[in-house]
Amino acid sequence: MQVRGASTAVDCSKMKIPHVLTIAGSDSGAGAGIQADLKACAARGVYCSTVITAVTAQNTVGVQGVNIVSEDFVAEQLTSVLSDMQVDVVKTGMLPSVGIVKILCQKIREFPVRALVVDPVMVSTSGDVLAGASILPVFREELLPMAEIITPNLKEASALLGCAHLETVADMRSAAKSLHAFGPRNVLVKGGDLPDSSDAIDILFDGDNFYELRSPRVKTHNTHGTGCSLASSIAAELAKGSSTFSAVKVAKRFVETALDYSKDIIIGNGPQGPFDHLLRLKSSSHDCHRLGVFNPSDLFLYAVTDARMNKKWGRSIADAVKAAIEGGATIVQLREKDVETRDFLESAKACLEICRAYGVPLLINDRIDIALACGADGVHVGQSDMPARVARTLLGPEKIIGVSCKTPAQAEQAWIDGADYIGCGGVYPTNTKANNLTVGLDGLKTVCQASKLPIVAIGGIGPSNARAVMEIGVPSLKGVAVVSGLFDRECVSTETRKLHGMLTEARSLVNEKKRHN
Numbered sequence: 001m002q003v004r005g006a007s008t009a010v011d012c013s014k015m016k017i018p019h020v021l022t023i024a025g026s027d028s029g030a031g032a033g034i035q036a037d038l039k040a041c042a043a044r045g046v047y048c049s050t051v052i053t054a055v056t057a058q059n060t061v062g063v064q065g066v067n068i069v070s071e072d073f074v075a076e077q078l079t080s081v082l083s084d085m086q087v088d089v090v091k092t093g094m095l096p097s098v099g100i101v102k103i104l105c106q107k108i109r110e111f112p113v114r115a116l117v118v119d120p121v122m123v124s125t126s127g128d129v130l131a132g133a134s135i136l137p138v139f140r141e142e143l144l145p146m147a148e149i150i151t152p153n154l155k156e157a158s159a160l161l162g163c164a165h166l167e168t169v170a171d172m173r174s175a176a177k178s179l180h181a182f183g184p185r186n187v188l189v190k191g192g193d194l195p196d197s198s199d200a201i202d203i204l205f206d207g208d209n210f211y212e213l214r215s216p217r218v219k220t221h222n223t224h225g226t227g228c229s230l231a232s233s234i235a236a237e238l239a240k241g242s243s244t245f246s247a248v249k250v251a252k253r254f255v256e257t258a259l260d261y262s263k264d265i266i267i268g269n270g271p272q273g274p275f276d277h278l279l280r281l282k283s284s285s286h287d288c289h290r291l292g293v294f295n296p297s298d299l300f301l302y303a304v305t306d307a308r309m310n311k312k313w314g315r316s317i318a319d320a321v322k323a324a325i326e327g328g329a330t331i332v333q334l335r336e337k338d339v340e341t342r343d344f345l346e347s348a349k350a351c352l353e354i355c356r357a358y359g360v361p362l363l364i365n366d367r368i369d370i371a372l373a374c375g376a377d378g379v380h381v382g383q384s385d386m387p388a389r390v391a392r393t394l395l396g397p398e399k400i401i402g403v404s405c406k407t408p409a410q411a412e413q414a415w416i417d418g419a420d421y422i423g424c425g426g427v428y429p430t431n432t433k434a435n436n437l438t439v440g441l442d443g444l445k446t447v448c449q450a451s452k453l454p455i456v457a458i459g460g461i462g463p464s465n466a467r468a469v470m471e472i473g474v475p476s477l478k479g480v481a482v483v484s485g486l487f488d489r490e491c492v493s494t495e496t497r498k499l500h501g502m503l504t505e506a507r508s509l510v511n512e513k514k515r516h517n
Ligand SMILES: Cc1ncc(COP(=O)(O)OP(=O)(O)O)c(N)n1
Pocket: 302, 304, 333, 335, 365, 366, 380, 381, 382, 383, 384, 385, 402, 403, 404, 422, 423, 424, 433, 456, 458, 481
């Protein structure tokens, strides 16, 4: 990845907004190309500038004509934007000639950016050729080595490698590894066209690890422009500062959600319609108040409420939540098992206001409907609740989803299903949850070592044992979740403060140990 040098003419009191430059072809039907890139970037909240390489006459039936922009004029557009507009990430789409690819590489060397996302567009969804085989050598030799990530579909991957069709997940893995040898830091081989698969499976390879990203295939013809939109969304997340891995996860979720939202819309008479990127403008107005991307360090001191305990101590849920946050809780879950739906919704709204005021995320236990209705930041579900992948479809790409897991296999499934974190327990016996299986510190350690997701430990945890939990010292363990240790007490804020202090001490000790090892 190239790093831009210090900028001289920017006024620091003004706000810099993340900026993606897309260099691609125009699609008159606006389903793909420059138009898809603009809409995806708008939906993902970043600025998007455009360098047009070709103008296509195109609709949902196919591509009727292509007019390639001269190399000199592509160069002029690139200079105009790159020399002036603080571009963070460049994303490529249709690059129809060797000369245009060479000019792009030269301009990126002249005006370095933080990352280059290469979507090696060659054939449109309708089967029309957008860039011929003549560009393959310059792709391999010049463009790919500059890329932070490349996002070929199955056909593009086999064209770049000059190999036969890819037909299985094993083929995709091997293609990702071979493509990585051309020099990009990451390769995402998209398996949307994989035969006989009810899931959309993509393979991400970062040079060390393979990640199999799976999601249920959305049944729709409105898929024109999904590749452009995915690559632009990855570019947008990178521009906002995400790691490549989370950029890919968020972008994939975003496209799936938009596809699902648009599955029944009708635009055009052809076999492949466009989808609607700006679904969020039409969905819940609560979305505009959301806190932002999930931060695993929010799991540090996770307060989980309990209606019975609040009743016993004569507190409202909102009072309990406020006291926990004032004591240092870093995330709150409303686990209100015996409360009427209408009352639960009212309390959740009140708690959300408190959480927003303190910048603390609010999750709802089990009840996706309550989370949606009040605009909470996410949900926590267990193995017998709504499956996480269904919750993800209902809640969209940005809400936080936690899943209870007692085994590495469950943790793996949670990751595949698009969860953000895992609650692992019972670490110790508990009276709060009936018939709960205790996994102990060893069980917790086993899950933490296997998990690709951050973990919060739960079950019988309080001041007497929180340190022992944190001292298992596995990096995926981010904190502890506590019910009775905070809420079955006279003063919630005092108990929370005490536990926060102990956790902070334990974390320092673990970090100290790491520094010495
Ligand atoms: C952080 C956290 N971890 C685990 C659980 C337990 O969820 P679940 O297994 O669904 O059980 P219930 O809480 O619904 O009884 C949790 N709530 N929070």
